[in-house]
Amino acid sequence: MSSVLILFAHPALEKSKTNRYLMKACREMGAVTVNDLYEEYPDFDIDVDREQQLLLDHDYIIMHHPLYWYSSPALLKQWQDLVLEHGWAYGRQGKALTGKKMLNVVTAGGRQEAYQEEGYNRFTMRQFLAPFEQTARLCNMSYLPPFVVHGTHRLNEPDIQRYAQQYQSLLSMLVNDQIDVQEAGKRQYFNELILD
Amino acid sequence: MDQSVLLQAIVYLAAGVLFVPLAKRLGLGSVLGYLLAGMVIGPAGLGFVGDEGHDLMHFAEFGVIIMLFLVGLELEPERLWKLRVSVLGLGGLQVLLTTLIVAGLAMLTGLAWQPSLALGMILAMSSTAIVLQTFNEKGLLSTAAGQRTFAVLLFQDIAVIPILAIMPLLAIYPAQAEGNHAHHFSLVDGLPDWARPFVVVGAVVGLVLVGRYVMRPVFRIIARTGMREVFIATALLMVVSIAVLMEMVGLSPALGAFVAGVVLANSEYKHELESDIDPFKGLLLGLFFISVGAAINFDLLLGSPWVVLGIVFGIMAAKAVVLAVLGNRFRLRTDQNLLFSLGLCQVGEFAFVLLSFASQNGILDAGTVDLMTAVVALSMALTPLVFLFNEKMLLPRFGTKEKERKPEDAVEEKNEVIIAGFGRFGNIVGRFLRANNVATTVLDFDSDRVDTLRKLGLKVYYGDASRYDLLKSAGAAEARLLIIAIDSPDKALDLIETAKKHFPNLEILVKAIDRDDAYEFMDAGLTHIYRETLDSSLRMGVDAMRLLGHRAYSSERAARLFRKHDEKALEELAAVRHDHKQYFSSARRRIRELEELITSDENDRWLKDVEEGWDAESLRREFNTPNS
Structure with missing residues (x-):
């Protein structure tokens, strides 16, 4: 059994149907801690001690957020700036996160085809998420491929439901240690590892 | 003499x-x-x-x-x-x-x-x-x-x-x-x-x-x-x-x-x-x-x-x-x-x-x-x-008669929020909620104000909010929040007692005039306590820092961290306050508390938080020391 921490960052959850369903799905799971950052820190003043303790208490760290300008909403960036301290998360003495596993769960308006060299976003999702991947590496964590919900503006209710179920499957795979980190690392998206 | x-x-x-x-x-x-x-x-x-x-x-x-x-x-x-x-x-x-x-x-x-x-x-x-x-x-x-x-x-x-x-x-x-009356x-x-x-x-x-x-x-x-x-x-x-x-x-x-x-x-x-x-x-x-x-x-x-x-x-x-x-x-x-x-x-x-x-x-x-x-x-x-x-x-x-005269209001009341006191503090809270489409019921003791507010179409009752019957007809049984913004702490405590006894469904938010007031409310078991001068004093502090050339974001952040620290210190002081009450007069006690507050300002970790965000000092040190 492993424990999962979801760092959820959405500044206007009430306006995102997809993310409401996804959040509902993960709140139903045991062994999963949801840390709703915009609810916890509306003033952006992150309680560093609390956050570091949460990280220490969990094996998997999920950064769950919509893709805004090819990156995360501002608060999640603030979280990284403040919580991943030098000498704690990285640096010569910074070994606190060693051995943990990290991944992104991302909702994006654009379809998967758009995130190709020949698509209108010109780069792949993995390329846009490179800063997260490298952050995980620098903090001595393994990086797992992202679970992405593409084309959110076009999704209908059954589609969203299906994604929510997939999210639940993903979480139970992590909790029950059904992931081979080496194998998973070869995939583009975590979505490929989930059997409907 | x-x-x-x-x-x-x-x-x-x-x-x-x-x-x-x-x-x-x-x-x-x-x-x-x-x-x-x-x-x-x-x-x-x-x-x-x-x-x-x-x-x-x-x-x-x-x-x-x-x-x-x-x-x-x-x-x-x-x-x-x-x-x-x-x-x-x-x-x-x-x-x-x-x-x-x-x-x-x-x-x-x-x-x-x-x-x-x-x-x-x-x-x-x-x-x-x-x-x-x-x-x-x-x-x-x-x-x-x-x-x-x-x-x-x-x-x-x-x-x-x-x-x-x-x-x-x-x-x-x-x-x-002119008899005994002094002639002036x-x-x-x-x-x-x-x-x-x-x-x-x-x-x-x-x-x-x-x-x-x-x-x-x-x-x-x-x-x-x-x-x-x-x-x-x-x-x-x-x-x-x-x-x-x-x-x-x-x-x-x-x-x-x-x-x-x-x-x-x-x-x-x-x-x-x-x-x-x-x-x-x-x-x-x-x-x-x-x-x-x-x-x-x-x-x-x-x-x-x-x-x-x-x-x-x-x-x-x-x-x-x-x-x-x-x-x-x-x-x-x-x-x-x-x-x-x-x-x-x-x-x-x-x-x-x-x-x-x-x-x-x-x-x-x-x-x-x-x-x-x-x-x-x-x-x-x-x-x-x-x-x-x-x-x-x-x-x-x-007061009761006044309500009977307007039975139509009593029926309509289903608002989620009740505000007791629509004076200088309560009116801001009320206006803010109204601006965000949160329907409120207001209780106030100033009949002129009540009149004006009613003309503006607000649900306002005249009367002493600590009275059970008035709270009830204001919809306290169905409401979720009770916001207490009346000036008299004694009245507020009465109101809290009534509300807690008869309407346990209500979450209570209360305005406190000062620290002493806040202690009273803490003793009454409340957690949502708002000292009326805290935020504006800190805003003034922030502006002072900015005028002295400090960066805006750092000043704002310092103020917010200070507020959290101050609230924490208040809770700690509340615990020892009863001892103080025995030993000191109220004036001495206030000075004593100020002393303890200032000491804790210096010791608490909040200062570290202000100083360490985005600080590259430890990185610089690491780069400048040879790898062992």
Whole structure:
């Protein structure tokens, strides 16, 4: 059994149907801690001690957020700036996160085809998420491929439901240690590892 | 120094010290406490005070003068101008109608028309001292009833002048020689009649001019010496001089002091004057009330109790009816009108002066004067009880009626939020919620405000929010939040108790005035407590830092972290506070707590948080030390 921490960052959850369903799905799971950052820190003043303790208490760290300008909403960036301290998360003495596993769960308006060299976003999702991947590496964590919900503006209710179920499957795979980190690392998206 | 003066002082002070806290404890108000003290030490009680009580009353009337000076200070000329309709219309009609009705009643008892008219004028006066002091104590001066009450009292003060002028014309007995009453120097006695108004007007104009152009530079010079007692002495000297000047030209000294107060209301020394003179007002007024209590002639009362009591209640009822009719005409709502008419229905201290004046001028015989003096004193002594009666018996009953009249509101109430108190704090919370489409139900104790808000379409109830029935009809059983933004901490605690007992569904948010208040609410088991000065003080701190060149974001962040730290420190202090309470006086305790707060400011981790965000110092150090 492993424990999962979801760092959820959405500044206007009430306006995102997809993310409401996804959040509902993960709140139903045991062994999963949801840390709703915009609810916890509306003033952006992150309680560093609390956050570091949460990280220490969990094996998997999920950064769950919509893709805004090819990156995360501002608060999640603030979280990284403040919580991943030098000498704690990285640096010569910074070994606190060693051995943990990290991944992104991302909702994006654009379809998967758009995130190709020949698509209108010109780069792949993995390329846009490179800063997260490298952050995980620098903090001595393994990086797992992202679970992405593409084309959110076009999704209908059954589609969203299906994604929510997939999210639940993903979480139970992590909790029950059904992931081979080496194998998973070869995939583009975590979505490929989930059997409907 | 004459020892008997000191002994007298002991008697008066001890009586006050003993009875006032007792009366306050029992919820009777300080005025009744002083009056009781007076009765106890007076001739009818322990007999510590004899006839000199009357002289003392004359001296203590200076308290009334100081009070009117202070009232004037609070009242800028523009505001006074706005009151003109109330003063002339309401005040004028009150004095006129009461005079006529009382005179009529007196004539029915067989008195000639002259003494009847004199009695009418005398009994039309109300007690500025008791009424203003009580309204002040209850914080009611700014209500509609408070404003109207003040206007009437002001008119009565002015009316004393023509009354004193008319009285001598009503003489039917040969005028007495000036007996025990001290003859004071007068500027107008020797003058021909046509010259008198000029002297009077000249004195008032002189007062205004001196107040405006001379007193300010004088106060500036005195203030510069930095000697507070000299400043106080100057202020007292000024008030006493005004009183004497006014008496010399035949005007009411209280009125003169009031005018001087208004003249200085815009000056920069307003608050200094207020805080310096206020204790004198309090002490002298206390002395005045004690002497009123001592002056009550119990022999007369016991001799013919029904006659005396009949006259007292008859007059108070007649005055109250006149006031109520006028209050209604001047659009006071029923609750405010009750306060207004019952508040002013006693006969006031001016009556003592006028009675002795009337007897000197041969208008009233000695028997009538004695009887009336007892009546006046009794009616003053009854006033605090009338206030209590109104508060405990009439207002609650009235409040319910008010709601029954508007049953349609009671049905509609399904709002999630109830706001108790829509004053300076509550109105911001309420407006904010409304702007975000959160429907609120407001409970407020100021009927004028209630009226206005209702006209704007808000759900507002008039009444005491700590009452169960009012909360219930405001929808407390279905609501989710109760926001308490009333000013009186005691009332707030009452409300919390009621709400917790009957409506456990409500989440309570409460405004606290200060730290002490916050502790009380913590003890009551609340967690959502908002000290009203905390956020704006910190905003000011942030702006100060920014003006000094600190970066905006860092300053804002520091302020927010400081606030969190301060709230935490408050909780910690709340825990040890009960120990402190045992060991320190409240002033010492506050200093002690400040000390502990400042120490914890220095020790807490919040400073580290401010300093370490985005700090690259440790990175720099690591790069500059060789790898081992």
